[in-house]
Amino acid sequence: MRNRLAGLFWSLLFLAVPVLGVAVFAVAPSIDVWLPKDVSAHGKEIDSLFYFILALTGVVFIVTEMLLFWFIWKYDVAARGEEKATYIHGSHTLEVIWTIIPAVVMLFLAIYQMNAWADVKMRRPVMKPTVEVVARQFEWRLRYPGPDEELGTPDDLFLVNDLHVPVDEDVLVQLKSMDVLHSFFLPNLRIKQDAVPGMKIPVWFKATETGQYDLVCAELCGWGHYKMKGRITIESREDFDAWLEQKYREQEATQPNPQEDML
Amino acid sequence: MSTVTHPGPGDTTTVAPAGSAKPRPIAEFLSTYVFSKDHKVIGLQFLFSTLVWFLIGGLLALAVRWQVAWPWSDVPVLGKLFAQEGGQMSPEFYTMLFTMHATVMIFLVIIPILAGAFGNFLIPLMIGADDMAFPTLNMLSYWFMWPAFLAFGASFFVEGGAASSGWTSYPPLTTNPAASPGSGMGQTLWLIGLTFVGVSSMLGSVNYMTTIILMRAPGMTMFRLPMTIWAMFITALLQAFALPVLTAAGFMQLFDRSIGTGFFSPEGSIINNEMTGAGGGQPLLWQHLFWFYSHPAVYIMILPAMGMVSDIMTCFARKPLFGYRPMIYSVAGIAGLGFIVWGHHMFISGMNPALGMTFMVSTMMIALPSAVKTFNWLGTLWGGRIQFTTAMLFSISFVSMFIIGGLSGIFMAATPVDIFIHDTYFIVAHFHYVLFAGTAMGVWAGIYFWFPKMFGRTMNEFWGKVHFFLTFIFLNGTFFTMHILGAVGFPRRLADAYHYETFHHLQPMNAFMTYCAIGMVACQVIFAANFFWSMFYGPRAGRNPWNANGLEWTAPSPPGHGNFDVQPIVYRGPYEYSVPGCEKDHLMQTDPPLETAVAAAH
Ligand code: HEM
Ligand SMILES: [Cu+2]
Numbered sequence: 001m002r003n004r005l006a007g008l009f010w011s012l013l014f015l016a017v018p019v020l021g022v023a024v025f026a027v028a029p030s031i032d033v034w035l036p037k038d039v040s041a042h043g044k045e046i047d048s049l050f051y052f053i054l055a056l057t058g059v060v061f062i063v064t065e066m067l068l069f070w071f072i073w074k075y076d077v078a079a080r081g082e083e084k085a086t087y088i089h090g091s092h093t094l095e096v097i098w099t100i101i102p103a104v105v106m107l108f109l110a111i112y113q114m115n116a117w118a119d120v121k122m123r124r125p126v127m128k129p130t131v132e133v134v135a136r137q138f139e140w141r142l143r144y145p146g147p148d149e150e151l152g153t154p155d156d157l158f159l160v161n162d163l164h165v166p167v168d169e170d171v172l173v174q175l176k177s178m179d180v181l182h183s184f185f186l187p188n189l190r191i192k193q194d195a196v197p198g199m200k201i202p203v204w205f206k207a208t209e210t211g212q213y214d215l216v217c218a219e220l221c222g223w224g225h226y227k228m229k230g231r232i233t234i235e236s237r238e239d240f241d242a243w244l245e246q247k248y249r250e251q252e253a254t255q256p257n258p259q260e261d262m263l
Numbered sequence: 264m265s266t267v268t269h270p271g272p273g274d275t276t277t278v279a280p281a282g283s284a285k286p287r288p289i290a291e292f293l294s295t296y297v298f299s300k301d302h303k304v305i306g307l308q309f310l311f312s313t314l315v316w317f318l319i320g321g322l323l324a325l326a327v328r329w330q331v332a333w334p335w336s337d338v339p340v341l342g343k344l345f346a347q348e349g350g351q352m353s354p355e356f357y358t359m360l361f362t363m364h365a366t367v368m369i370f371l372v373i374i375p376i377l378a379g380a381f382g383n384f385l386i387p388l389m390i391g392a393d394d395m396a397f398p399t400l401n402m403l404s405y406w407f408m409w410p411a412f413l414a415f416g417a418s419f420f421v422e423g424g425a426a427s428s429g430w431t432s433y434p435p436l437t438t439n440p441a442a443s444p445g446s447g448m449g450q451t452l453w454l455i456g457l458t459f460v461g462v463s464s465m466l467g468s469v470n471y472m473t474t475i476i477l478m479r480a481p482g483m484t485m486f487r488l489p490m491t492i493w494a495m496f497i498t499a500l501l502q503a504f505a506l507p508v509l510t511a512a513g514f515m516q517l518f519d520r521s522i523g524t525g526f527f528s529p530e531g532s533i534i535n536n537e538m539t540g541a542g543g544g545q546p547l548l549w550q551h552l553f554w555f556y557s558h559p560a561v562y563i564m565i566l567p568a569m570g571m572v573s574d575i576m577t578c579f580a581r582k583p584l585f586g587y588r589p590m591i592y593s594v595a596g597i598a599g600l601g602f603i604v605w606g607h608h609m610f611i612s613g614m615n616p617a618l619g620m621t622f623m624v625s626t627m628m629i630a631l632p633s634a635v636k637t638f639n640w641l642g643t644l645w646g647g648r649i650q651f652t653t654a655m656l657f658s659i660s661f662v663s664m665f666i667i668g669g670l671s672g673i674f675m676a677a678t679p680v681d682i683f684i685h686d687t688y689f690i691v692a693h694f695h696y697v698l699f700a701g702t703a704m705g706v707w708a709g710i711y712f713w714f715p716k717m718f719g720r721t722m723n724e725f726w727g728k729v730h731f732f733l734t735f736i737f738l739n740g741t742f743f744t745m746h747i748l749g750a751v752g753f754p755r756r757l758a759d760a761y762h763y764e765t766f767h768h769l770q771p772m773n774a775f776m777t778y779c780a781i782g783m784v785a786c787q788v789i790f791a792a793n794f795f796w797s798m799f800y801g802p803r804a805g806r807n808p809w810n811a812n813g814l815e816w817t818a819p820s821p822p823g824h825g826n827f828d829v830q831p832i833v834y835r836g837p838y839e840y841s842v843p844g845c846e847k848d849h850l851m852q853t854d855p856p857l858e859t860a861v862a863a864a865h
C-alpha cells in the first residue's frame with residue numbers, strides 16, 4: 001500500500017469543516033455572538049423557526065460533510081491497491097429517494113413558515129396607527145396622533161429618533177419614507193420592514209418587556225446610512241402616557257405650529 | 264490568419280503560447296493576439312482581463328474589510344492611494360468601495376470568467392468543433408467588455424467618485440443625484456458599463472447556443488456532452504432570456520437620472536430638502552426588474568463552475584459521473600425555477616406579503632435540484648480511486664462549500680426568519696459561500712485542470728496545493744464567522760456599526776475576519792507566481808496529461824488554429840472511466856468501440 005499521509009492530511013482538512021462548523025455555532029451563544037434578546041410576542045415564533053431550520057440544516061450539513069470526508073479517506077487511490085474504481089453510472093432508486101425526501105421536507109418547511117409570516121406581515125390588528133414613522137436621510141421622524149388618535153390633526157406630536165411604545169399592547173406603526181429607501185429594523189423585536197417613498201406600509205408588534213433598544217436602518221440610504229440610528233423605549237402604559245404628555249407640553253412651548261413643514 | 268505565410272522555421276498553424284518572439288508584421292500580430300477571432304485566444308483574453316479585475320476587486324474588498332474592522336482608522340498602504348482625510352476613509356468612500364467591490368466581482372470577474380474565458384476556450388474543444396459558429400461576434404463579445412472596463416475604471420476618477428449605491432443600484436437613491444450630494448458621473452458610468460457587459464454577454468450567449476446546437480462533432484449527441492457544456496448551454500439560455508430585462512431597466516434608470524423620466528420615483532418626495540419632480544413611478548418596479556435578471560444571474564455565476572467541477576471530479580475519481588441525466592435535469596430545473604424566485608430578495612421590501620409566501624415556496628423548491636446535484640457528486644466520489652491533484656482538491660472543496668451556501672439559503676428562503684436576517688451579514692456569508700467558496704474555487708479547479716491545454720505546460724502541483732490549502736483556511740476564517748454575526752443582526756453596508764449597543768461587542772470578531780481576508784488575498788501571490796512561471800517554464804504537457812476522456816484532450820496542447828488535426832468522431836459519453844474489461848482505466852470519447860477493438864485484435 002502506498003503512502004497514505006497525503007490522503008490523511010486532505011481528508012482531515014475536509015473533516016475540519018463539519019467539526020469546526022458545528023463548534024462555531026456551539027460556542028457562539030456563550031460568547032454572546034448570537035440572536036439578541038427577544039422582547040416581542042411574535043419573536044418567539046421566529047426564533048423557534050430559526051432553531052428548527054438550524055437543526056434540520058445542521059443534520060444535513062453534518063451527514064453530507066461526513067460522507068464527503070469518509071469517501072475521500074476511504075477511496076484515496078493510495079488505499080485502493082490494484083482495485084479498479086466502481087463502474088457505475090448512477091442508481092434510479094437512489095435518485096428517486098433523494099429527490100422525493102428533500103422535496104417533501106422543503107414543501108413542509110415552506111408551509112410550516114406560513115403562519116408566522118402571516119402573523120407578522122398579514123394579520124394586521126384592527127386599530128388606528130400608534131405612531132407614524134417617516135424615514136429620511138438620515139433620521140427617523142416620528143408623529144404621534146395625540147389625544148384625538150387621528151394623524152394629521154393639530155394635536156399631533158412630532159419627535160425625532162426617540163420612539164416610545166407601550167408594553168403588552170398591540171402597536172401599529174405607519175411607515176413612510178420622504179426620500180429614498182430605508183429599512184425600519186428593531187433587532188430585539190424581530191421587526192424589519194423597508195420604508196418606501198410613495199408607500200404607506202403598516203408594521204405591527206407587541207412588546208413584552210420594558211427597556212431601551214436600538215432602532216437600526218437596514219437599507220442603504222446614502223453616505224450617512226450607518227448613523228441613521230434611533231432608540232425604542234418600551235414602557236408601561238402610565239409611563240408612556242406621561243411621556244407623551246410631557247413631550248406634547250414641550251412642543252407647545254417651543255413650536256407654535258409644527259405640522260406646517262411636515263408631510 | 265494562419266494562411267499568411269512568412270519566412271522562418273516553425274509551425275505557422277499553431278497559435279504559439281505567449282513568448283514566441285518572431286518578428287511579425289504588425290497587422291498579423293494584431294489579428295492573432297489582439298483582434299483575434301480564434302475562440303482560444305478570445306478565451307485567454309477574457310481570462311487575463313478578468314484575473315486583473317479579480318485582483319482589483321480583492322484589493323477593494325480589503326479596504327472594505329479594513330473599515331469594518333477598524334472604522335475611521337488610517338488605512339495602511341492603500342490609504343496613500345486614496346488619501347483624502349490623511350489616509351482615513353470617509354463614509355461616502357466606504358459606500359463606494361463595497362459598491363465597486365461587488366460590481367467588479369460580479370460583472371467583471373465571475374460572469375465573464377465563466378462564460379467568457381472558460382466558455383470560449385472549452386466549448387469548441389469539448390464538442391469537437393474547429394471554432395465558434397460566429398467568430399466575429401465572438402471577437403466583438405470580448406471587445407464590448409472594454410467600454411465596460413473603461414466606464415467602471417474611469418468612474419473611480421470622476422468627480423464624486425464611482426457609483427456608491429450598492430451593486431443592486433436601488434432607486435430613488437440612484438435616480439436622484441441630489442440623494443447623494445457630491446456624486447456626479449459615477450452612477451451614470453456604472454449604468455453605461457453595465458449595459459456594455461450585457462451586450463457582451465448577449466453576443467456570447469447567442470454564439471454558445473448556436474455552436475453547441477449546430478457544431479458538435481459526428482457522434483456527439485446532446486446526451487454525450489460533458490456537464491461543462493450542458494452547464495454552458497443552459498447558462499447561455501438564462502442569459503438570453505433574462506438579460507433584456509436588465510438592459511431595459513438599466514436604460515430606464517439612466518433616463519430617470521439624466522432626463523427625469525421618473526419610472527422609479529413617486530411624486531411628492533423631498534430629497535435633501537428639495538421637492539423632487541413629477542414622479543409617477545414606483546421604486547419597487549426596479550427591484551422586480553433587477554432581480555428578474557439578477558436571480559437567474561446568480562445561477563449564471565455558478566452553473567458553469569458546477570459543470571467544470573463535475574468533469575474534473577470524474578477524472579480524478581476515475582469514475583463515471585453518478586447520475587448523468589439527473590445532473591442535467593437538475594441544471595435545467597435550476598434554470599427553470601430560477602425565473603420564478605426573484606421575489607425572495609424582496610420579502611421585506613413592501614411587496615405584497617402574500618406574494619412573499621409564494622416566492623418562499625418556489626425558493627424552497629429550488630434548493631431541491633441543488634441538493635440532488637450534491638448527492639450525485641458524493642455518489643461520484645464513492646467507490647472511486649481519488650487522486651489528490653490541485654484541481655481535484657479545489658473541486659472537492661467546491662462541493663464541501665456549496666453545501667454550506669445552499670443550506671444557508673434555506674434560512675433566508677423562510678420568510679419569517681428572513682425578516683430578521685435580511686440585509687445582515689448572514690446574507691453576506693451566504694453569497695460568499697456560493698460565489699467565492701463555490702464559484703471561485705471552481706474557477707481555480709478549472710485553471711489548474713485546463714492550464715496544460717491552454718499553454719501546453721502544467722502548473723506546479725506542490726505550490727498549487729499550498730495555494731489551495733491557504734485559500735481554503737483563510738476563506739473559511741473570513742466567511743464562516745459571518746453567519747453568527749448575521750445571527751446577531753449585524754447589518755451589511757454600515758461604515759461603522761459599533762455605536763449601536765446591539766453590535767458594539769462585535770469588533771474583535773470583525774478584526775479576526777479582516778486578518779483572514781488579508782491572508783486570503785496575500786496567498787494569491789503564490790497562485791500568480793505559479794501561473795506565470797508555469798506558463799513559460801512549467802513541465803511540458805502532452806495532449807492528455809490527466810488521462811481524461813473529453814475531446815479537448817485529443818487535440819495538441821495548445822491546440823493550433825482549427826483545434827484538431829483529425830476530425831474527432833465520438834463513440835460514447837464523456838465519463839467512461841474504469842470500464843470493466845478494458846485495459847486502460849479510461850476510454851476517450853474518440854476511442855473506437857470496445858467490441859471492434861477486441862475484434863480487431865483477434
Ligand atoms: C440552495 C439554493 C439557494 C437558496 C434557497 C437561496 C436563497 C437566497 C435568498 C432567500 C436570498 C435573499 C436573502 C435576503 O436578501 O434576505 C439570497 C440572496 C443571495 N443569493 Fe442565494 N440562494 C441559493 C443559492 C444561491 C446560489 C447558487 C448563488 C450564487 C451562485 C446565490 C447567490 C445569492 C446572492 C448573490 C444573494 C444576495 C444578493 C444581495 O442582496 O446582494 N444563491 N439567496
Ligand atoms: Cu439607511
Ligand SMILES: [Cu+2]
Nearest residue numbers: 558561605608
Ligand atoms: Cu436570488
